[in-house]
Amino acid sequence: MGLLSNKNKEVLLGPLSANNPVVVQMLGICSALAVTSKLEPAIVMGISVTAVVAFANVIISLIRNTIPNRIRIIVQLVVVAALVTIVSEVLKAFAYDVNKQLSVFVGLIITNCILMGRLEAFALGNGPWESFLDGIGNGLGYALILIIVGFFRELLGSGTLLGFQVIPQALYDFGYVNNGLMILPPMALIVIAVIIWVHRARNKELQEN
Amino acid sequence: MAKYKCKVCGYIHEGNKAPDVCPICAAPASDFEEVKEETADGKKKGLDRDSNVYTVVYASVMVVLVAVVLAFTSQSLRTFQQKNEENDKRQQILRSINVNVSANEAEAKYNELIKEAFLVNQNGEKVEGDAFAADVVKAASEHEYPVFVANIDGQKKYIMALHGAGLWGPLWGYISVDSDKNTVYGADFSHQGETPGLGAEIAKPAFSGEFKGKKLFMDGTFKSIAVVKPGKSVAGQDYVDGISGGTITSKGVDAMLFDSLSGYVKFLTSQN
Numbered sequence: 217m218g219l220l221s222n223k224n225k226e227v228l229l230g231p232l233s234a235n236n237p238v239v240v241q242m243l244g245i246c247s248a249l250a251v252t253s254k255l256e257p258a259i260v261m262g263i264s265v266t267a268v269v270a271f272a273n274v275i276i277s278l279i280r281n282t283i284p285n286r287i288r289i290i291v292q293l294v295v296v297a298a299l300v301t302i303v304s305e306v307l308k309a310f311a312y313d314v315n316k317q318l319s320v321f322v323g324l325i326i327t328n329c330i331l332m333g334r335l336e337a338f339a340l341g342n343g344p345w346e347s348f349l350d351g352i353g354n355g356l357g358y359a360l361i362l363i364i365v366g367f368f369r370e371l372l373g374s375g376t377l378l379g380f381q382v383i384p385q386a387l388y389d390f391g392y393v394n395n396g397l398m399i400l401p402p403m404a405l406i407v408i409a410v411i412i413w414v415h416r417a418r419n420k421e422l423q424e425n
Numbered sequence: 426m427a428k429y430k431c432k433v434c435g436y437i438h439e440g441n442k443a444p445d446v447c448p449i450c451a452a453p454a455s456d457f458e459e460v461k462e463e464t465a466d467g468k469k470k471g472l473d474r475d476s477n478v479y480t481v482v483y484a485s486v487m488v489v490l491v492a493v494v495l496a497f498t499s500q501s502l503r504t505f506q507q508k509n510e511e512n513d514k515r516q517q518i519l520r521s522i523n524v525n526v527s528a529n530e531a532e533a534k535y536n537e538l539i540k541e542a543f544l545v546n547q548n549g550e551k552v553e554g555d556a557f558a559a560d561v562v563k564a565a566s567e568h569e570y571p572v573f574v575a576n577i578d579g580q581k582k583y584i585m586a587l588h589g590a591g592l593w594g595p596l597w598g599y600i601s602v603d604s605d606k607n608t609v610y611g612a613d614f615s616h617q618g619e620t621p622g623l624g625a626e627i628a629k630p631a632f633s634g635e636f637k638g639k640k641l642f643m644d645g646t647f648k649s650i651a652v653v654k655p656g657k658s659v660a661g662q663d664y665v666d667g668i669s670g671g672t673i674t675s676k677g678v679d680a681m682l683f684d685s686l687s688g689y690v691k692f693l694t695s696q697n
Contacts, residue, residue: 283483287484291483302494
């Protein structure tokens with residue numbers, strides 16, 4: 217089997233759109249609401265989750281034949297918790313400002329349903345390389361949605377992107393105002409709903425009757 | 426000798442590789458998958474993976490391993506983290522005297538500007554202790570308050586630490602006064618998790634800048650500085666506009682200023 221056979225490509229790219237963890241499987245919505253009021257924390261959160269899912273998948277996949285069935289959820293939790301703690305410590309050491317912004321949400325990666333879902337559904341039954349690709353794919357699928365939501369919320373809510381002013385002052389002089397509602401959690405839910413709407417409209421096979 | 430199973434009809438072929446065509450249903454070789462002989466494997470290792478002993482030993486070994494890995498990570502990154510925390514604190518202190526520097530320049534600038542740092546008690550007397558390393562909340566409960574003395578263009582500025590509570594979590598900050606120990610020279614506020622765009626705006630210079638020039642004392646009595654709804658005013662003390670939509674955070678800042686600065690009153694009224 218090649219490193220990127222058709223099946224592996226599907227494993228890697230499927231979660232980006234047709235099998236997206238956020239807009240199709242409806243997982244990880246909570247953190248998607250919480251960290252997307254600005255673009256930068258959304259990107260960092262996406263990268264952190266991708267790293268954690270990928271490595272947790274690989275580790276679980278490597279030890280999948282030794283895990284006692286009765287405590288497999290606990291084993292998965294311990295592996296994820298350890299990885300999240302490491303990510304949090306690394307962020308504290310090398311990206312202190314971003315860590316301050318993400319505050320509790322790094323720790324809450326543990327409770328992100330995407331992680332447990334991928335470990336249970338994929339890593340327990342597949343080899344390390346496929347599991348790694350699956351983790352990367354799902355992490356990126358999650359990151360993609362976070363970045364789209366963060367983009368619109370920061371643009372419309374604060375008029376900036378990554379902290380840089382992008383809406384020109386002239387527009388404000390004409391009476392344009394930032395939409396403060398965009399920064400609040402309810403609008404994140406609405407933005408995600410709009411993304412789901414657009415996504416389903418373009419992918420007919422996802423529509424339910 | 427491995428076993429291959431046809432995924433279409435379930436035929437099991439024994440050999441070193443899958444047959445080219447399934448003799449039952451004529452499916453191609455790609456429809457065959459290798460059958461892993463789990464039971465034989467398990468017996469070879471002599472382990473029953475469902476036994477209690479295996480489960481308990483597995484869990485213990487895993488927990489110890491994870492603990493070692495985490496302890497190692499924590500230890501090896503500790504120095505970086507401490508440096509970040511200290512530089513962050515230095516940046517906050519420097520921002521309260523209107524000096525904005527990046528994290529890697531914070532230490533040099535801090536050492537250049539801050540001439541003295543000490544703790545005072547509620548009577549305004551200096552006490553033993555390291556003001557920079559002191560935990561503001563813990564020190565305050567023992568009635569000890571950190572003071573940093575900065576020297577800017579020959580003028581002495583006194584920086585005091587603040588701590589309080591906002592809507593979602595703790596607030597803290599630093600406020601500096603001129604050598605008259607009354608007129609505010611600058612302020613800086615930080616928070617743990619106030620609402621972005623609303624309460625979190627207290628960390629922006631637009632808010633902390635309002636404090637410059639305000640007076641802590643009116644006619645010799647300590648009044649603090651009130652944080653009020655934009656457009657409102659208070660009689661008898663200086664005030665600044667709060668954050669629209671961040672009422673509870675603004676009130677938190679108001680209370681924080683009064684409570685934290687109360688401990689400094691004797692120090693601020695003393696002449697030395």
